[in-house]
Amino acid sequence: MPDIAAEFLSMEIIAVAIITVLAVISPGPDFAMVTRIALARGRRAGVLCAVGIGSGVSVHLAYTLIGLGVLLASNVWVLNSLRYLGAAYLIWLGCAALWPDIRRFLVRMNALKNKDVSANTATSLPRPDQSRNRSSFWIGFACNALNPKTMLFIVSLFSQVISPGTPILQEIGYGIYIAACHMVWFGLVAVALTLPSVQARIAAIKGWIERAVGLCLAGLGIKLLAS
Structure with a gap:
């Protein structure tokens, strides 16, 4: 019996390891977010965003480990609320990425109406990322914490792959591994x-x-709303 238990445990560890890696490297909002932050703000900001994404996983892990994961995932209103919040956040982030172009267009239109407005005004506008006091870490954190797909992944993993008899410390170890995979990959x-x-x-x-x-972020948000 101990040999069978040990074999089952090793299979469980391998399954969690492989499933997590495949889930993390699959394209999605997190990948798009890290790409945008890294290109717009540089390496440090991109890595902070990656750390935020990994930390955002802790939200889903917390309620799953205390037994609320299945309960929350089975309630339609919870899933819908998270879906609407996540979709709105993605659409807002997508529009924020396009805002410099939109703002330049609006300024040019205003310049055509007001001849005294300098034509160089549009090119001297600061980028939103430079003028707003936003944290790359919290952007990544919110992107993952509001992602209903991450919620369903965590709940499914702990309810279908991980045995109910698995010690709590080992489950916490799984959680740390999942968060670390997000941080390392996106970093x-x-x-x-x-x-x-x-x-x-x-x-x-x-x-x-x-x-x-x-456009990708906004499109993912719209798709999430329509799903």
Whole structure:
């Protein structure tokens, strides 16, 4: 019996390890968010965003470990509330990425109506990321904490893959591993995107990449609302 239990436990650990890695590296809002933050604010901000994403997992882990995960996931109003909040947040972030272009367009339109407005006004506007006192960490944290797919992933993992008889300390260890995987993977993404060689290659299209990521975030939010 001890041998069977040990074998089952080892299979459980392997399953959690593989499923987590596959879930983390799959494209989604977190990947798009780290890409935008790293390109717009630099490596340090991108890594802080990655740490925030990993920390956001702790929200889902907390209520799952105390037994509320299945209860919350089975309530439609909870899932819908989280879906609406997450979708609104993604749409807002997407619009924020596109706001410099929108603002320049509005200023140019205003300049056409008011001849005394300098034509250079549109180009001297600060980027929202430079003028707003926002934290990259909390942006990443909110992106993951408000993601209903992360909630369903954590709840499904702990209810279907992890045995009810697994010791609580081991479950906490799983949680730390899941959070660490998010931090490491998205931290590597941020570092890779800010390498000098990569920056040199994408310098000419950096603005377009940010716009594409903004559209992607807004599109994911709209898709989440429609799902």
